[in-house]
Amino acid sequence: MLSEFRLPALGADMEEGTVVQWHVAPGDAVKRGQVVAVVETDKGAIDVEVFEDGVVRELVVQAGTKVPVGAVLARLETAGQSAPPSLPPEPSGTAQEAAGSRARISPAARVRARELGVEVASLIGTGPAGSITIADVEKAQQSTQPSRQPSVDRAGERDMAPAGGMRAAIATAMSRSKREIPHYYLSLTKDVTGAVDWLAARNASVPVTERMLFAALLIKAVALTCRDVQGFSGFYRDGRYEQSPSVHVGVAVALRGGGLVAPAIMDTAVKPLPSLMEEFRQLVMRARAGRLRASELAAPSIIVTSLGDAAVDAVFPIIQMPQVAIVGAGAVSSRPWVVDGKVEPRQLIVLSLGADHRVTDGRLGAQFLAGIAERLAAPEKL
Amino acid sequence: MTPGPGSRITYREAVKQGIREALARDPRVFLIGEDVGRYGGCFAVSKGLLDEFGEERIRDTPLSESAFVGAGIGAAMAGMRPIVEIMTVNFSLLAIDQIVNNAATLCHMSGGQFPVPVVIRMATGAGRQLAAQHSHSFEAWYAHVPGLRVVEPATIDDARGMLRPALESPDPVIIFEPISLYNMEGELTDAAASVDLSHARVHRSGRDVTLITYGASLWRCVTAAEELATSGIDAEIVDLRSLRPLDDAAILGSVRRTRRVVIVDEGWRTGSLSAEVAMRIVEQGFYDLDAPIGRVCTEEVPIPYPKHLEDAALPDAARIVAAVRRTMGDAQ
Numbered sequence: 001m002l003s004e005f006r007l008p009a010l011g012a013d014m015e016e017g018t019v020v021q022w023h024v025a026p027g028d029a030v031k032r033g034q035v036v037a038v039v040e041t042d043k044g045a046i047d048v049e050v051f052e053d054g055v056v057r058e059l060v061v062q063a064g065t066k067v068p069v070g071a072v073l074a075r076l077e078t079a080g081q082s083a084p085p086s087l088p089p090e091p092s093g094t095a096q097e098a099a100g101s102r103a104r105i106s107p108a109a110r111v112r113a114r115e116l117g118v119e120v121a122s123l124i125g126t127g128p129a130g131s132i133t134i135a136d137v138e139k140a141q142q143s144t145q146p147s148r149q150p151s152v153d154r155a156g157e158r159d160m161a162p163a164g165g166m167r168a169a170i171a172t173a174m175s176r177s178k179r180e181i182p183h184y185y186l187s188l189t190k191d192v193t194g195a196v197d198w199l200a201a202r203n204a205s206v207p208v209t210e211r212m213l214f215a216a217l218l219i220k221a222v223a224l225t226c227r228d229v230q231g232f233s234g235f236y237r238d239g240r241y242e243q244s245p246s247v248h249v250g251v252a253v254a255l256r257g258g259g260l261v262a263p264a265i266m267d268t269a270v271k272p273l274p275s276l277m278e279e280f281r282q283l284v285m286r287a288r289a290g291r292l293r294a295s296e297l298a299a300p301s302i303i304v305t306s307l308g309d310a311a312v313d314a315v316f317p318i319i320q321m322p323q324v325a326i327v328g329a330g331a332v333s334s335r336p337w338v339v340d341g342k343v344e345p346r347q348l349i350v351l352s353l354g355a356d357h358r359v360t361d362g363r364l365g366a367q368f369l370a371g372i373a374e375r376l377a378a379p380e381k382l
Numbered sequence: 383m384t385p386g387p388g389s390r391i392t393y394r395e396a397v398k399q400g401i402r403e404a405l406a407r408d409p410r411v412f413l414i415g416e417d418v419g420r421y422g423g424c425f426a427v428s429k430g431l432l433d434e435f436g437e438e439r440i441r442d443t444p445l446s447e448s449a450f451v452g453a454g455i456g457a458a459m460a461g462m463r464p465i466v467e468i469m470t471v472n473f474s475l476l477a478i479d480q481i482v483n484n485a486a487t488l489c490h491m492s493g494g495q496f497p498v499p500v501v502i503r504m505a506t507g508a509g510r511q512l513a514a515q516h517s518h519s520f521e522a523w524y525a526h527v528p529g530l531r532v533v534e535p536a537t538i539d540d541a542r543g544m545l546r547p548a549l550e551s552p553d554p555v556i557i558f559e560p561i562s563l564y565n566m567e568g569e570l571t572d573a574a575a576s577v578d579l580s581h582a583r584v585h586r587s588g589r590d591v592t593l594i595t596y597g598a599s600l601w602r603c604v605t606a607a608e609e610l611a612t613s614g615i616d617a618e619i620v621d622l623r624s625l626r627p628l629d630d631a632a633i634l635g636s637v638r639r640t641r642r643v644v645i646v647d648e649g650w651r652t653g654s655l656s657a658e659v660a661m662r663i664v665e666q667g668f669y670d671l672d673a674p675i676g677r678v679c680t681e682e683v684p685i686p687y688p689k690h691l692e693d694a695a696l697p698d699a700a701r702i703v704a705a706v707r708r709t710m711g712d713a714q
Binding site: 106107108109110111125126127128129130131133134135 | 641668669670671672673674708709710711
């Protein structure tokens with residue numbers, strides 16, 4: 001039978017996307033979960049997976065076209081029926097040539113694209129021999145950032161002004177969260193000297209590539225606590241809360257060009273620490289390279305945001321809809337702390353919780369936060 | 383009477399004024415070459431100078447480029463400041479041994495004891511139907527040689543002003559005078575008194591594309607830029623002025639502003655100055671380029687005699703405009 005492959009919502013705030021590249025052509029067999037297209041969204045270029053096994057019959061949307069969520073991107077011949085004989089692709093001039101060879105882009109445009117964080121593979125060149133020029137790069141940048149002036153040379157501003165499309169997306173999503181979610185906030189200072197020492201001892205005995213960050217402990221502790229205390233890992237939709245069957249902790253990753261994304265480490269609670277750490281490392285790398293998968297962005301049931309490297313004490317984070325909670329962590333730092341009636345220097349961290357008052361109350365939130373702290377006290381069990 | 387700043391004069395008159403001033407200012411200066419005296423110069427540049435300065439200082443020579451260029455070099459080594467005129471660059475090839483093997487090397491080979499402060503002027507280029515033995519542009523051959531300074535005035539001010547710093551230079555300086563510009567009229571300004579030998583000059587500012595050129599092609603670029611302006615393309619024109627050394631900073635500075643380049647060179651494309659300029663841009667400004675570098679050069683033929691064929695061989699505004707449009711791609 002013929003099935004329609006539609007543009008999925010790659011995040012709650014997504015309304016439209018631009019198909020920038022097809023990885024498949026009519027006649028290709030595809031498997032469920034296979035990446036078939038790259039779609040440019042406010043969160044960057046995202047690999048989109050197909051939901052069914054089948055054979056691509058027709059690509060409805062051509063690369064370069066912007067379409068709303070839900071639009072039919074392609075038609076697939078699925079299950080039970082044999083695929084129609086695949087026709088040889090028609091030669092189509094420049095598109096064919098471009099597919100076969102490296103995309104033409106001027107040296108200056110390549111530099112500019114890097115500065116602006118624009119994915120050049122998606123652009124259509126207007127320069128000599130169809131090459132991508134600075135103007136093409138800047139136009140692509142502008143089309144995702146209507147509120148900003150075309151940038152000329154903003155070397156000084158670069159750190160401050162992230163990719164405009166993403167800024168706009170964050171603005172929309174966070175405004176909506178703050179408007180609609182009655183947040184309550186709790187924070188708790190925890191002595192994590194034990195965990196820090198445990199981590200140092202462990203890292204001393206493994207190769208550099210296998211060293212673990214404190215963040216990995218925190219992510220795992222949050223995931224496990226989500227299973228203990230219900231009401232924090234799930235989604236609030238249409239006036240009701242729904243606990244997520246599996247805990248997928250999203251990790252807030254700051255991007256170099258500015259802005260942030262929070263892709264999920266899937267099934268976080270059941271992953272052993274070393275593989276969780278490895279996955280975390282990969283996720284950060286791919287996030288910064290703009291190569292996240294759609295499922296990773298849509299999946300988080302709760303988010304952990306750590307500003308530990310920014311040397312702040314505490315974070316008061318905003319929940320990402322439709323989630324209902326977010327855990328923040330400040331820097332681990334050496335502070336005076338009372339142990340057995342005596343003041344001692346200890347490694348302290350301030351954990352914080354932003355939670356949705358429509359779903360939980362402060363007492364349950366306190367229990368949740370204390371649960372995380374407790375699990376951090378026993379890192380060997382994580 | 384010498385026309386002063388603010389007056390309109392020809393390129394020929396500007397060159398002559400420069401020579402007169404040099405002769406009047408410095409007794410070590412003399413002019414030597416074929417027909418520079420009684421005939422007044424093959425292109426009438428030195429007309430009247432013989433009467434004014436006498437045979438000692440305006441010296442006619444036999445038709446023997448190697449001999450009189452060598453005489454100029456020897457005089458320079460002995461303390462004089464000779465201005466040697468060679469009719470055209472084609473004829474300078476008879477003296478290239480003197481220029482390349484002696485003028486360019488002696489200061490170096492004598493450990494600095496014998497600088498050669500000679501100035502050699504020669505006409506260059508096509509456009510006057512002088513055919514294949516009088517019309518070529520061999521600037522690049524001289525610009526290849528360390529020890530020489532090579533300049534090409536394209537404006538009235540430079541034609542008037544470049545001789546003075548050339549005579550002050552301890553190195554041999556070759557001044558190329560485009561044949562097709564001798565009759566060009568323009569305004570002489572105060573700037574003529576302070577021109578230098580080292581820097582390129584932005585002749586016209588623009589933001590979309592840089593036309594890099596020298597000599598007679600400057601004015602082809604000006605025409606092209608005016609035509610491009612009517613379709614919204616704002617061309618910058620860089621007049622190289624100095625062909626050796628090349629002013630990399632000015633070239634790269636302009637490229638960084640516009641990011642597109644078309645080099646216009648009356649020399650043949652192969653092994654040309656345009657190739658050298660383009661390569662320097664690639665070496666130093668590759669990541670600033672937004673399009674491949676374009677070139678407009680003379681067709682690779684001996685310059686033809688018939689007017690229509692000579693015109694067809696040379697860079698012109700239409701070819702420059704077309705090259706710019708190719709560089710702009712669809713974005714034009």
